[in-house]
Amino acid sequence: MESLRIYNTLAREKQTFVPLEEGVVRMYVCGMTVYDYCHVGHARVLVVFDIVQRWLRQLGYRVTYVRNITDIDDKIIRRAIENGETIKALTDRFIQALHEDADALGIERPDLEPRATDFIPQMLSLIEKLEARGYAYQAADGDVNYAVRKFAAYGKLSGKSLEDLRAGERVAANEAKLDPLDFVLWKQAKPGEPDDTGWDSKYGRGRPGWHIECSAMGCTLLGNQFDIHGGGQDLQFPHHENEIAQSEGATGQTFVNYWMHNGYVQIDNEKMSKSLGNFFTIREVLAQYDAEVVRFFIVRAHYRSPLNYSDTHIDDARQALMRLYTALKDVTPDDAPLDWHEAHAQRFSAALNDDFNTPVAIAVLFDLASEINRHQDAALARQLRGLAGVLGLLQREPRAFLQQTSRPASAMALDALQIEAMIAARVAAKQAKNYAEADRIRAQLLEAGIALEDKPGGSTEWRCV
Template sequence: MIQIYNTLTREKEAFIPIEENKVRMYVCGPTVYNYIHIGNARSTVAFDTIRRYFEFRGYEVNYVSNFTDVDDKIIRVAKELEMTAPDVANRFIEAFYQDTEVLGVKKATCNPRVMENIPEIIAFIEALIEKEYAYISAGDVYYRTRKFEGYGKLSDQSIDELETGASNRLNDMEASKKEDPLDFALWKASKEGEISWEAPWGSGRPGWHIECSVMATKYLGDTIDIHGGGQDLTFPHHENEIAQSEAKTGHPFAHYWMHNGFVTMDDEKMSKSLGNFVLVHDMVKEIDPQVLRFFMATTQYRRPIKYSEGTIEDAKNNLNKLKIAYDNLHYRLADAEEQLATDQTFLDKIEHLQAAFITEMDDDFNTANGMTVMYEFAKMLNLYSEETVVSKVVITKMLEIYQNLLAIFGIQVGAEELLDDKIEELIQERNDARANKNFARSDEIRDLLKEQGILLDDTPQGTRWRRG
C-alpha cells in the first residue's frame, strides 16, 4: 500500500482514496509572468512523477493544476512590455507548456485559470461574507482569520506567533483596513489602469489565495485526496486555502498535503526574488531535457536538490548508463532464440526487481531508492546481453518492464528509435563521402551525430551506432 508523508499530520499515512482506484489531486501551478526556472520545474516534475506512479499502480488520476493569470507581477510586466495582462499570461502559459513538454511532463487533466473563474470566485467570497468569515472594507474584502478554529494547523504555528509576524509586515494603509493583522485579502479594490471585474462590493480583482480554493473545489469537489505544491506554499498560501475552503463547505479540504523540497544554488533556495535562478527555457538549449528531468525526478520529492555543473554531469552519466543498458540488450534481439529452457529463471529475476521497485516507491514515492533498483535492473540487462545465447521471450519482457519503470520518472528509452531512419540516412551519406574521399564531410557528419549523443563504431562488418 502506498504511504504518503502528510504535512498536516507530520507523519506517513496509508493512502486511502475517497473513491476506490481514483485520485483527486490538485497542485498549485505557476504565476505566469515569466519563463519558469528550474526551481519551479522541480515541483512540476515531482508531482508529474507522483502522478505517473499512481497511474502505474492502477489509479485513475484527475490531476488539476492552475495558472495564476491575475497578479501584481503580471500587471507590472504588462506595463513594462506595453501589453495587456491577459496577453502576458497567454504568452507565458504557452511558454510553460513548451518548457514542460520537453521535460516529459504530462498535461494536467485540467489547467484552470483565474480569469475563467471570476463568477465562481465572487460567489465563493459572497458565501464567506454571508457566514461572517469575511468582511468588506473600502472596496476590499478580507477573511476573518481568527474566526477559523485551527488556523495554523498545517504549518504547525500558533495564532499568537502568526499575529506577531503579520503585524510586522503591515503598512499603515493595510492596518487601517483590517480588523486584525492576521486577516488576508480575498478581493482587492481596483486601481486605475489595472485589470478588474465588477463584484457586489465594487470593482476589483481576486486575492491570490482564494483562486486555488475555488478551482480545487469546482473541479475536484469539496474534499480532495491530495493537495500539493512547493514547501514555500505551506504558509500562508495553503494555510489560507484550508481556512477559506473549510469555512465555506464545512468539510475537510484535502486528506493529504504534500510539499516538495527546493532546488538550491550555492546553498540558497533558487528563486526569482533572490536572482539566483536558471530558466528552463535557456537550459534546454544547452542541456539534454531528459538529463534535466532525470536530475529532478530521481531525488525523493521532499528532499532538496543541489544544482551545479557537477550534479548535472552526474545525472547525464547515470542516465547514459541506463540508456546504454537498454541499447545493449535491444541489439541482441537480432540473434536471439525464440525461447530457452532457462527463461523462467530470468523471468523470476525480472519479477523480483519490479517488486523491489514497487516496495521502494510505495514508501512516500522514494524515487532515489527506486532508482537504485533501476541500476540493478540495468546491470541485469547488461549481463544478459553478454550471454552466448539469449531468448526473445526474456529480452522482450526485460525491455518492456524496464521501459515501463523508467517512464514513471519521465525517462524514455527506445522511443527515440523513431529517429533511426534519419540516423541511418546520415550514416549512409557519411559512407558515401568516405568512398568519395570527402573526408571533411565524413568528419562533419560524425561530429553532428556526436553532438546529438550518437556514437559511431566503424567495424569490418560496417558502421554500428549507439546512443552515448
C-alpha cells in the same frame, strides 16, 4: 502491490493512502503565475506531480488531475503595463511557453488546467459564503479580508501559532484591517488600472486575492473535499494555510485529506531566489542540456528533499542516464508486457509505494542495467524500458540518444559533422600507421566529452560522456 503510503504534511507522517471514493483519486496542484518564463523550481513541481499522477494511474486509480494557472495577479498587471500589452496577450504567451517547457520535459498534460479568470463568479460566491458565516468583512478601503482569528484551526498545516505569527509580523500595518494577520480575498480596483484587470461585484469593482483562486477552483472542479493537494514547500505557508481557512470556513468540511509538498531547489547549495539573482529558466537549462537529462536529474532525488542544481550535478545525471541507455544499446527488448511479479518490478513498485521514493526506484533500474550488460537478456531489457517508462524515462532509441545528448560546456563547440570529420582523420592516421596522431585525436575528442568505440570490422561509433 503493497499499499501506497504518502507523507501527509498535515499529519507530519507517512499515512496509508485511502481515497474518498474507492478506485478514484481527485488531485489538485498549484500551478504557475504566468507573467514570465518558468524556472527550475517550476520544473521540479511539474516533474514531481507528473510522477505522482503517473503512479496513481499505474496502480489502477481513475485520476482527475487539476493543475491551475494564475492569470491575474499584481505581478501580471505590472508586467503588462510595462510591456504596453493586454493581460490576455501577456498570459496567453506565457501559457504557451509553459506548455512548451512542460512538453519538452515529458510532462503529461493535467486533466484540467483552469485559469483563474474563468472562475471569478465562483470566487465571489465563496467570498459571500465566508462573509455570511462571519469569516470575511469589507474594510474601509474597499478590500474584503479574511478574519484569520475567527478560524480556530488556523496554522494546523504549517504548525504556526497565531501568537508566533503576530510576533513575527513584518508586513507594514494596514489600518483598514481588523488584524494585521488578515489576508485579502477581494482587492478593490485602483484608479488608473486597465479595464481588463477588474470585475464588477457587490463589493465594488476589483479582482480576487491570490489565495481565494485555488479554493474556488479546487472546490468547483473536485468537490468541497478531495484527496490530494500538492505544491512546492514555499506554498505551505501562507498560501495553503489560507486555502484551508477559506475552504473549510465556507463549507464546514475537511478541505483536503493528504497534503504533499516538494522540497526547495538550491543553486550551488543556496536557495534559488529571484532576489538573489541565482535562478535559471527552464529554457536556459534546456539550451545546454537534453530535456530527459533534466527530468532524470529531478527524478533521482526524493521529492521532499532539497534539490541542488549545478552544472556538475547535471553532468553527473547525464552520464548516469547514458549508462542506462547504453545497457539497451545492443539488446532489443522483447515485446511481452511488463511483468510486475518479476523481482526488480516488485522492488520498483515497493519504492514508489513508499511515498514515491524515486531514488530507490532509479537504483532498481541500475541493477537491471548491470544484469543486462552481463547477460544481454531481452526480457530484462523489456523490464528496464517498461519500468523506466513509468517515470517518463528511457523511451528513445538508445543509439540516437547517446549521440544526440547535450555535451558538457567544453564540447559545445563540436557539432556532429566536426566529430565525424575528426573520426575520419583518425581512421586515416591509423591506416598510415601514424598511431601517435590517432591517439592525439582520440584524446582531443575525449577532452571535449566525446568517447570513441571501435567496432569489429573497422567502424567507429561515438557517444557523449
